[in-house]
Amino acid sequence: MFDSTIFLASLLNGITMGAVYALIALGLTLVYGVLHIINFAHGACLMIALYGVYALWAILGIDPYAALPVMVLMMFALGYLLQRYIINRAGHSKDERVLLLTLGLSIVFENLALIWFHSDTRTVETAYSLQTLSIGPVMLSLPKFYAFWGALGVSALMLSIMRWTDLGRAIRAVAKERTGAKLMGIDVEQVYALSFGIGLACLGAAACFLLPAYYVNPTVGNGFIFVSFTIVVLGGMGSFLGALLGGILIGVVESLGGLYLGESLGQVGIFIIFIFFLIFRPQGMFGGKP
Amino acid sequence: MKDIKLIVLFVALTASLPLITSSGVMLNFVVMALYATLLAQSWNILGGYSGQFSFGNAVFFGTGAYVQAIAQMQFGANAWVALLFCIAASALVGLFVGSVSFRYGLKGSYFALVTLAMAEIFRILSLSVSFTGAGVGLMLPLNNTFLGMQFVQKSGYVWLLLGLVTCALLLTTYIKHSKLGAYMQAVRDNEDAGRALGINPFKVKLVAILLCASLMGAGGGVYVQLFQYIDPGIAYGPQSSVEALVAAIVGGIGTLWGPVVGATALLLMSELTRNLFGQIPGINMVIYGFVLVFIVLFAPSGLTELGVSIRSLVFKKTISNSTSVPLDDLDSKPGEKL
Numbered sequence: 001m002f003d004s005t006i007f008l009a010s011l012l013n014g015i016t017m018g019a020v021y022a023l024i025a026l027g028l029t030l031v032y033g034v035l036h037i038i039n040f041a042h043g044a045c046l047m048i049a050l051y052g053v054y055a056l057w058a059i060l061g062i063d064p065y066a067a068l069p070v071m072v073l074m075m076f077a078l079g080y081l082l083q084r085y086i087i088n089r090a091g092h093s094k095d096e097r098v099l100l101l102t103l104g105l106s107i108v109f110e111n112l113a114l115i116w117f118h119s120d121t122r123t124v125e126t127a128y129s130l131q132t133l134s135i136g137p138v139m140l141s142l143p144k145f146y147a148f149w150g151a152l153g154v155s156a157l158m159l160s161i162m163r164w165t166d167l168g169r170a171i172r173a174v175a176k177e178r179t180g181a182k183l184m185g186i187d188v189e190q191v192y193a194l195s196f197g198i199g200l201a202c203l204g205a206a207a208c209f210l211l212p213a214y215y216v217n218p219t220v221g222n223g224f225i226f227v228s229f230t231i232v233v234l235g236g237m238g239s240f241l242g243a244l245l246g247g248i249l250i251g252v253v254e255s256l257g258g259l260y261l262g263e264s265l266g267q268v269g270i271f272i273i274f275i276f277f278l279i280f281r282p283q284g285m286f287g288g289k290p
Numbered sequence: 291m292k293d294i295k296l297i298v299l300f301v302a303l304t305a306s307l308p309l310i311t312s313s314g315v316m317l318n319f320v321v322m323a324l325y326a327t328l329l330a331q332s333w334n335i336l337g338g339y340s341g342q343f344s345f346g347n348a349v350f351f352g353t354g355a356y357v358q359a360i361a362q363m364q365f366g367a368n369a370w371v372a373l374l375f376c377i378a379a380s381a382l383v384g385l386f387v388g389s390v391s392f393r394y395g396l397k398g399s400y401f402a403l404v405t406l407a408m409a410e411i412f413r414i415l416s417l418s419v420s421f422t423g424a425g426v427g428l429m430l431p432l433n434n435t436f437l438g439m440q441f442v443q444k445s446g447y448v449w450l451l452l453g454l455v456t457c458a459l460l461l462t463t464y465i466k467h468s469k470l471g472a473y474m475q476a477v478r479d480n481e482d483a484g485r486a487l488g489i490n491p492f493k494v495k496l497v498a499i500l501l502c503a504s505l506m507g508a509g510g511g512v513y514v515q516l517f518q519y520i521d522p523g524i525a526y527g528p529q530s531s532v533e534a535l536v537a538a539i540v541g542g543i544g545t546l547w548g549p550v551v552g553a554t555a556l557l558l559m560s561e562l563t564r565n566l567f568g569q570i571p572g573i574n575m576v577i578y579g580f581v582l583v584f585i586v587l588f589a590p591s592g593l594t595e596l597g598v599s600i601r602s603l604v605f606k607k608t609i610s611n612s613t614s615v616p617l618d619d620l621d622s623k624p625g626e627k628l
Contacts (some may be wrong), residue, residue: 038399089587095399100539102585103345109531114572161451218572226410229403264414271407271414278404279394290300 007251009138010259013250016144020220020249021152024224025243026155027202033238034175034195037087037098042228043221044106049075050216051113055250057211064124064211065146071204079200084193098195106221121217127211143212150209158202159240171195175238179202210215229274230274244260246285293463293546297456300550304452308445317444319561323554324451325512329530330537330549331458332505337444337535338543339465340498341478343376343398346405347534349387349412351378352525354510359520360421361429361607369439373511380507381500388499392492406531413526427521430514439515451512455550458505465501475497475544506534536582542592551593557583 017141024046031039052071056062062070086105090097110279131142173181174191182188231250235242250270257266277284307320321532329347337343357379361372391404416422434440441447465471473494476484509530509599514520524530543554560574567573589596 024510038403086583086587094401097400097586097590099343099345099402101583103532104579104586107575107582109579111572111575111579115570115576119571226407239445262418264417268411268414271411274407275390275404278396278400279390282400 001148005137006259007256008136009140010255012138012140014252014255015248016140016148016251017255018248019148019155020247021224021227021231021251022247023155023206023209023249025228025235026158026240027199027206027237028086028172028228029232029238029240029243030158030195031199031202032232033172033194035083037095038229039103039142039196039199040099040102040225041106041109042102042199042203043223043225044109045075045078045206046203046224047113047216047218047221048078048109049200049203050211050214050220051117052204053207053211054122054216056123057280058122063126066206067149068205068208071208072201073205075204076197076201078197080193080197082200083196084189087196088189088192099178099194110218110221117218119218121215122130123215124211126212130201141213145207147209147213151206154202154205158198161198171198174214189222201284219270226274227270230270230277232287233274233277233282237282239284239286240283242286293466297459297463300459301452301456305449308443308448314444317448317518317596319444319557321447321451323352323557324448324455324531325509325516326537326553326557327455328451328458328505328509328512329534330541330553331455331462332502333534334510334538334543334545334549335462335465335505336498336502338538338548339462339471339472339478340495342392342401342495343535344405344499344502345402345528345530345535345617346387346407346409347502347506348526350384350506351411351513351530352409352412352416352522352536354507355514355520355525356381356416356422356428356510357575358511358514359430362479363405363428364421364429366625368437369433369515370437373439373508376511377504377507380510381441381504383507384499384503385496387503389465389498392495392611405556409526409528409531413522416522419448422522425522427519427524430518430520432518440518447512447516450515454505454508454512459546459550461501461505464545470494470497478544481541506530526535532578536578538592540585542594545594547593548592548594549595555593582606589620 015139022041028039028042031037049071052074053064053067053158056067056070057064084107087098087101090101107219126143128142132139133142133145134140141246160168162172170181170186170191171194173186174188174195175183180192227250231243233238235244235246250273253269253273254266257269259266261269304320309483311317329351332350333344333347342604354376357376358369358372361367361375362369384593387408387482388406393402396404415506417425422428432440434442434447439450441450465474473484473489476487476489477491477494484494485491501551510525513524537553537556538549539552540556542548559577563573563577585592
């Protein structure tokens with residue numbers, strides 16, 4: 001009954017998908033950690049990024065991987081503007097209001113996409129879409145292989161920005177102690193907008209890695225909302241390293257759950273982890289006492 | 291007393307509408323407005339009066355809808371008896387969701403997300419088991435009789451829904467003026483202070499979610515009677531959750547008439563956009579989203595408050611007997627006001 005090749009293939013699939021999940025969750029956890037708001041529109045923004053990659057490919061013929069710099073910049077700009085001109089108007093630390101606001105935004109985004117692109121599911125076909133790579137006894141599709149390393153690379157880049165640049169220091173300072181940071185001369189509103197921008201830029205990168213092996217439709221973001229919320233909660237809200245590990249873990253859980261319980265029931269596992277952690281361990285896997 | 295008088299007036303006016311007009315479009319509008327009001331009023335009891343924002347009211351709606359359909363189709367229950375079962379079942383689900391999340395002190399956005407996750411779990415489960423008809427859904431057989439709770443004339447649905455909405459309005463009036471309502475509002479405004487005064491917030495929130503779930507479940511049951519069809523996406527998908535909360539927030543949460551005003555205004559607007567743009571799928575929801583964003587940013591107390599402030603501007607008097615709360619105040623951290 002137990003087939004080790006299928007198990008390994010599924011595990012590998014889970015890890016590669018998990019790396020992309022981690023990148024998506026990294027953006028969410030950054031926004032949560034710095035602004036202390038839950039961006040419910042994160043999934044819808046990923047959908048926008050996916051359509052962006054798709055449009056660049058379909059209209060201009062740009063390869064999804066080559067679109068990376070464009071998408072990162074575009075999503076950064078979108079995030080910056082959203083935070084600067086819309087979300088910050090709802091005020092910070094009023095969490096339900098921001099949740100409602102971002103819910104409203106995600107409804108608008110999703111349905112605008114429905115109007116423009118209709119509900120068809122679209123995919124990108126590239127020369128390498130169907131190529132595979134054998135790792136030991138199992139085959140892995142090439143786009144997934146690239147996605148894994150790409151997602152890890154972008155995550156590493158983002159973590160080093162956070163750690164070693166002045167911008168990163170400013171962001172961490174605001175996350176830890178807003179008033180203190182303000183007194184040190186940091187423009188808090190600017191840091192908020194930049195953080196939101198970086199959070200969405202992660203989605204831009206994730207979309208480039210995701211699309212060659214995935215699809216896009218107006219509601220594609222919904223599938224990612226809870227996955228990324230779960231990862232953020234699992235890793236400890238606001239923790240980058242937690243999000244990385246949590247992402248890979250959730251990828252594996254989803255993949256193995258899908259293998260043994262069936263595609264849709266496997267999803268239930270993720271929701272149960274989400275509820276369980278929020279209730280019993282809101283500080284995440286590694287956190288101490290809340 | 292003023293509230294009761296207004297309710298009597300509202301009921302009398304709405305109930306007589308089918309006698310005045312037989313226009314299908316008009317009556318259909320009234321039916322859908324009453325239906326949306328019922329959902330919004332349900333959300334309002336939990337979100338508006340008790341301050342617990344649910345994003346997953348669909349979990350009650352769907353349970354109500356499925357019980358209503360299954361009780362009739364598989365157990366041969368009378369539709370009216372089924373409605374009782376459906377209310378009881380959704381109340382039970384409400385009790386479950388409430389005791390799981392309130393027991394461990396989930397608040398604010400986290401409560402909202404957990405309710406949404408619950409609705410998703412139910413959606414996936416209803417897709418996977420057979421007695422819900424899985425992805426195919428359930429089709430209620432036609433039975434156009436009073437006992438079957440299906441009416442050829444729209445007026446039947448008007449009166450049915452009006453009855454339920456009246457119950458919801460009376461319940462809300464009771465909450466507004468009773469000790470229970472005072473407890474709820476205390477828990478909403480400052481839970482710690484409430485506890486210090488001897489209120490048990492867990493119990494109060496549990497009662498609130500129970501009432502909310504019962505009304506929402508009734509809404510689900512009526513949905514099945516109206517459309518004779520239910521599937522996992524309709525039952526547990528986000529549509530009904532969003533409808534309930536947007537209508538309540540647009541109208542003004544924590545007010546008796548807010549949900550009525552909000553539901554009617556939204557429906558009017560979506561009819562208008564349909565006339566302007568035709569049947570473009572999604573355009574309706576875009577408007578919903580924009581309205582939600584607008585209200586949260588610029589009129590957090592909703593349309594009824596907006597109306598009150600305009601009226602007070604015009605008539606130069608302040609009307610202060612409303613219990614509505616702007617969204618800002620709901621979130622103030624305990625201690626800030628002390």
